[in-house]
Amino acid sequence: MNAMTRRIVIGTAAVSMALTMAACGKAGSSSSDKSNDKSIGLLLPENATTRYEQFDKPLIEKKISELCSDCTVSYDNxxxxxxxxxxxxxxxxTKGVKVLIVDPEDSVGIKSSIQAAVNKGIKVVAYDRLAEGPVSAYVSYDNEKIGEExxxxxxxxxxxDAKPTSKIVMIDGDPADPNAAMFKAGAHKILDGKVNIAYEQSGLWKDTTANQKMTAAITQLGAKNIKGVYSANDGMAGGIATALKGAGINxxxxxxDAELPGVQRILAGTQSATIYKPYKPEADATAEIAVNLLQGKxxxxxxxxxxxxxxxxxxxxxxxxxTAVTKANLKDTVxxxxxxxTSQxxxxxxxxACKAAGIE
Structure with a gap:
């Protein structure tokens, strides 16, 4: 083979290799784009409240999979x-999700992030808490009504003891969560004028903070003068119950949220009620909206x-x-x-306590 022939063969091979690599690269890019076209992001706010990891995440992922078998879900907390x-x-x-489900930790602070996502053509669904910014849909509960309940x-x-002279303590949720304001407004609608709200503070959705606030309320008001306590959720109620027990009052x-420890406190008589919000309808509807938005429906x-x-x-x-849940209807709800x-x-x-409540 002379020099000229060698150059032609090598050049032809190089061009062939380059075309092959380009084709491979293009195929890979197309595959990635196709994957991204059916990619849904899911962002949940915190893991101190057990519902998010135990119920919301798996329920949403399961429903999306049922509705769109080749959709992918990218998750973070x-x-x-x-x-x-x-x-x-x-x-x-950056991942290129087409729809983003977000339960905002700070509904106001996340506004610019949501705008950035929408600017990239991403549809945003606000889950459980209404985020600021151009969201396409919102799925939650009637939160002011929950506060009333x-x-x-x-x-x-x-x-x-439900009389205007009776002192109660209110431990509200995190002000950064718009739901907290709605729970608070609903509760005030029912409680104002009926009892004396002698101490009210935010527990920031943290059992430790709620415990500290309850301890301060006991010091300020006197343990025996406290006739009732409003806790915005079960997580904080756990910290509050510990403070009440320490003060020798109940x-x-x-x-x-009908968290498991809250349900058990209701059975034991150290918590009077919780609010049972069935997670599946909320998760299923959110997944259906996300898939519809993804598919242009x-x-x-x-x-x-x-x-x-x-x-x-x-x-x-x-x-x-x-639904408001007490020991009387625990068996017929949760x-x-x-x-x-039941074993759990x-x-x-x-x-x-379970046997006494007819739960076996």
Whole structure:
């Protein structure tokens, strides 16, 4: 083979290799784009409240898989850190997700991150808490109504002590969470004028903070003068119950989320009520909206009402109902729906209480 022939052969091979590599690169890029076209991001706010990892995440992922078998879900949890969640939104944008489900840790602070996602063509669904910014849909519960149910449950548990001179303590949720304001407003609608709200503070959705606030309230008001305690959720109610026990008192105490420890406290008589919010309808509807948005379909049959954000944006919404749960209806709500296995509720410590409540 002469020099000229060698050059032609080598040149032809090089061109062939280059074309092959380009074709491979293009195929890989197309595959990636195709994957991204069916990619949904899921960002949840914290893991101190057990519901998010135990219920919301797996339920949403399962429903998306049922509705769209070749869709992928990218998940992250902010662990209570708004800045971390903002970074997670940026990561989802970089990944190329087409729809982003976000339960904001800070509904106002996340506004610019949501705008950045929308600017990239991403549809955003606000889950459980209404985020500021141009979201396409919002799925949650009727949160002011939940606050009303909490307030009424407390009055019911107080019985004859539910009178304007009776002092109660209110431990509200995190002000950065718009739901907390709605729970608080609903509770005040029921409690104002009926009892004396002698001490009210935010527990920031943390059991430790709620414990500190309750301890301060006991010091300020006197243990025997406290006739009832409103706790915005079960997580904080756990810290509050510890403070009450330490002070040697056991006034009526509310909660929310039907967390397992809250359910067990209700059986044991150290918590009066919780709010049972069935997670599956909320998760299923959110997944359906996300898939519809991904596929360019209408969401009006799911988001049948509207909500207005603090900045005045009207958002297509679905608001789901909830139920106040006490020892009297625990068996017919949480237990009947199989939220937790009976064996998980009725451990040795709570076996007698379960039997007394007809749960075996």
């Amino acid at each position: 902010a662990a209570g850190d708004p800045q971390k969640q903002a970074q997670q939104v940026n990561t989802m944008i 909490q307030g009424q449950a407390l009055l019911n548990a107080m019985g004859a 006034p009526p105490l509310t909660g929310q 209408s969401i009006t049959s799911i988001a049948t009402t509207t909500s207005k954000s603090a900045s005045g944006q009207t958002v297509p919404s679905l608001l789901i109902g909830a 237990v009947k729906d199989g939220l937790y296995p 509720i009725c451990t040795a410590q709570f076996a007698a």
